[in-house]
Amino acid sequence: MIKPESLETVTILGSGPAGLTAAIYAARADLKPLLIHGGQPGGQLTTTTEVENFPGFEKGVMGPELMDACTKQAERFGTRFIQATVTKVDLTKRPFRITLDNGTSFETKTLIAATGASAKYLGIPKEQSLIGKGVSACATCDGFFFRNQDIAVIGGGDTAAEEATFLTKFAKTVYLIHRRDELRASKAMQNRVLNNPKIKMVWDSAVEEILGDGEVVGLKIKNLKTNEFTKLDVTGMFVAIGHKPNSDLFKGSVDMDELGYIITHDGTKTKVPGFYACGDLQDHIYRQAVTAAGTGCMSALDAERFLQSEEG
Ligand code: NDP
Numbered sequence: 001m002i003k004p005e006s007l008e009t010v011t012i013l014g015s016g017p018a019g020l021t022a023a024i025y026a027a028r029a030d031l032k033p034l035l036i037h038g039g040q041p042g043g044q045l046t047t048t049t050e051v052e053n054f055p056g057f058e059k060g061v062m063g064p065e066l067m068d069a070c071t072k073q074a075e076r077f078g079t080r081f082i083q084a085t086v087t088k089v090d091l092t093k094r095p096f097r098i099t100l101d102n103g104t105s106f107e108t109k110t111l112i113a114a115t116g117a118s119a120k121y122l123g124i125p126k127e128q129s130l131i132g133k134g135v136s137a138c139a140t141c142d143g144f145f146f147r148n149q150d151i152a153v154i155g156g157g158d159t160a161a162e163e164a165t166f167l168t169k170f171a172k173t174v175y176l177i178h179r180r181d182e183l184r185a186s187k188a189m190q191n192r193v194l195n196n197p198k199i200k201m202v203w204d205s206a207v208e209e210i211l212g213d214g215e216v217v218g219l220k221i222k223n224l225k226t227n228e229f230t231k232l233d234v235t236g237m238f239v240a241i242g243h244k245p246n247s248d249l250f251k252g253s254v255d256m257d258e259l260g261y262i263i264t265h266d267g268t269k270t271k272v273p274g275f276y277a278c279g280d281l282q283d284h285i286y287r288q289a290v291t292a293a294g295t296g297c298m299s300a301l302d303a304e305r306f307l308q309s310e311e312g
Contacts, residue, residue: 002080004106007095008034010303011108013086013249016043017289018279019114020070021296022303026112027077029304034080034108036100041083042067043116044243044280045289054289063140066289091253091272109310110274110303113250113262114296117243117280117287122154126210127239134216137239139163143170151236152177152219154207160240161189167238168198175232177202179224202232210237245281259284268299276302 004011010026012019015037026033040046045063052060075081088099095107119137121127127135136142139153143166151171153164156178164176176193181203183190193199204225211218211231219232247260254270254277255263261284262277264270270277278295280287 002082004034004082004098004104006106008106008108009307010034010110010112010300011036011096011098012112012114014038014043014114014116014279014281015041015071015081016045016067016114016116016279016292017070018116018281018292018296018299019043019112020067020074021293022112022114022278022300023074023079023296024070024077025297025300026303027074027079029300030078031300031304031307032078032080033300034082035074036082036084036086036098038083038085038115042071051289063289086249089249089253091250091275094274096275110276110306112268112296112299112303113275113277113281114279114292114299115246115249115281116292117245119239120242120244121239122207122241124207124210126213130210130212130216133214134212134236135210135239136236139166139238139240142236142238143167146171146236148172149235150175150233151238152202152207152232152234153238153240154178155240155242156180156183156185157240157242158185158189159242161185161193163238163240164199165189165192165196168196171198171236174199175202175234176200177205177207177219177221177232179206180204207237243280243287245284247281250277257284267302268295269302274303274306 010031010033012035023035050060085101090097099105147170150173152175164174167174205221208222209220245260262282264282268276268278276299278299279292
């Protein structure tokens with residue numbers, strides 16, 4: 001098993017498009033990067049289905065396949081991978097100190113944070129305890145279990161539209177519950193949803209309560225315009241209401257906006273020299289695989305230039 005050196009040159013946290021692109025560039029610059037991936041190697045793209053807008057794939061590509069290819073590409077140039085949870089990052093002095101969940105720690109001259117973002121949940125009672133028992137934030141992971149059943153997707157953005165469309169492969173009916181009377185999703189995705197006979201729109205509505213104890217048996221829905229309640233008989237609820245950045249590790253060390261996104265300047269630099277942030281961790285506007293990959297590339301170049309200037 002690969003272990004970190006006591007002093008690494010470039011350490012990358014996260015293995016989505018940003019982290020893997022940073023790894024490819026740093027490895028090709030002969031910086032022998034160490035990439036630490038956490039619970040979801042490959043990042044959010046491994047929970048999507050087909051990616052149709054990544055340049056170079058005329059017919060689209062499956063998210064997991066794309067991430068697998070990027071991993072092999074990073075490996076080919078000498079990236080070392082370890083799977084661990086980072087419990088602490090000390091950015092107060094250089095080299096930075098990284099502590100892992102098995103208690104080991106090591107130092108690194110530069111650090112590239114590409115820890116991405118995670119799905120948000122509604123925050124209503126029983127939601128967390130019913131994850132895996134009817135509640136999910138990943139259609140690709142769990143859609144299979146709802147063959148011929150009636151299910152609901154919550155949200156009105158591209159993720160909700162994509163998940164609802166994907167779920168029609170399995171489900172009998174997909175109710176798309178949105179809190180307004182207009183979708184936020186792109187026109188192309190909207191058309192797909194609105195023209196799919198298996199998707200039924202539930203406009204101006206919010207989930208008030210999840211019905212069922214050991215498993216989901218229905219949802220109590222509130223119409224936000226009329227304040228009327230209705231019961232929807234569904235066995236699954238897929239939450240697709242956006243994401244929050246995985247930035248807790250860096251709280252107090254760098255500047256963040258009110259939502260927790262790391263603030264970068266001049267490319268991917270933070271206020272700590274030698275520490276760079278890329279991908280969804282610092283981008284709440286574009287949040288695309290291709291933009292994440294672009295900022296990953298920038299982080300590796302920023303780290304390389306920093307190391308060159310340090311070594312004079
Ligand atoms: P968005 O932030 O775009 O959309 C979130 C949706 O959830 C909105 O419709 C919002 O409602 C709703 N929502 C938010 N909070 C709540 C809540 N507490 N209760 C109920 N509803 C809520 O997130 P997405 O994950 O959909 O998309 C993120 C980015 O990724 C976007 O830029 C999108 O274009 C991109 N994307 C692109 C894809 C592709 O090109 N294939 C696929 C998936 C995502 P409201 O509209 O009222 O604010």
